[in-house]
Amino acid sequence: MLTMFRSSRYQSQRERQQQEDDSAPPRIAAASFVLLGLILGVAGGLIYTWLINPVVYVDASPERLSDRYKDEYVFLVSQNYAATGDWERAQQRLEALEDRNLPQRVASLFERYLREGRPAGHVRNLAILTQRLGGESPALSLFGPTPLPPPVTPEPTAAASTPTATLLPTPTLTRRPTNTPRPTLTPTPTQIPTATPRPVYRLLSQERVCNADEPAPRIEVVVVDALLEPLAGAEVLVTWEGGADRFFTGFQPDQDPGYGDFVMEPDVSYSVTMAEGSPTISGLRIEPCPQASGGLPGGWRLTFQNLTVNEPTATPEA
């Protein structure tokens, strides 16, 4: 009897255990369904939000433009800055891009335009914008140093005026010059031109001029701008012992607009320099050309590059 009771109790325990085991799989299935639903929900939702009904920006700022159109925008800003000279407006427009690396973006665009051989004016305007923003590019050196400061008119104040000889104290025999008080200039916020202006031109090349058919006893000067475009109207100074002369480029219709020349006399040594400032090229004289080039008297061809990247002139907008 006791055995039967134990057996029955054991059996009921086993049944309960069996029932618990039977009930376990449904709990796992429910969790799986939740997880599966989550995955399906995320997947379906992303398909919907990314592909079927994505966010479409309207009434956006230039910050949302694609890179291609941002570049176009920057280019237009550079053109407009060149046209109006309104730097404040240009800055406002560029700030709308909200680009932390804006100087580098503009510099990259400038380099790309340079590589792609875009029109010289476009490249020049981007170079100016790059320099104004403080962007760095090795290519900028091709266009010369940073733009020259605009002409500054010193303020008619005593502080800014140039000291004249009468202001300087006259040294006397009883005082050493080192003790002599000297007038000092009060610093002013205006830019004062330095006494030694930077050369505007640099010498790009110096070549022999030889003509197999006839003598070429002349100094040819070719002047190009920062973008290597011919530059007309550049004044060239020629000096020699006991004399001097000048000429301008662009006055020979059959030649390049940046071209000008000067006929040399035999046995005279000439020096050539650009009137606005350049290295002086000395010792230019008529010399016989090599036999391979005809052996006739020949001259020299000098190519100067203007290093100035012109800043646009400001035009106020109403």
Added chain:
Amino acid sequence: MGLVIGLGLALYLGWVAWPTEFTEADPSILREEYRRDYTLMIANAYVLDGDLPAARRRLYSLGQEAPDQWLLTMTVDAILAGRDEETVILPLVTLAHDLGLNSPAMAPYLDEIDSEPPDDVDDVQE
């Protein structure tokens, strides 16, 4: 329940956290004030380089249904508002004129424009 939670999560991710970034978002998405400024920049750039096809392409990239009409309206608005002649009105009038557009309001400024409408006025680029 998982489906609802997943859907909600995806909507947040797809619309707010990681929205689709269009790689070709053009100026048509710009707010009107920016579109007007962009148009003015197009006109000033055109005055500088004289590249009418590029100016037309840029104008069309603004996504207006009638780009020419948009330019003409903006030009006339600028004239009526008395905007600066040199930096606003003349560039807009120049571009509008060279695109073959006309308005009586532009007449006083046409004498100051030397350019003639180019031959490729009808060459629609887009």
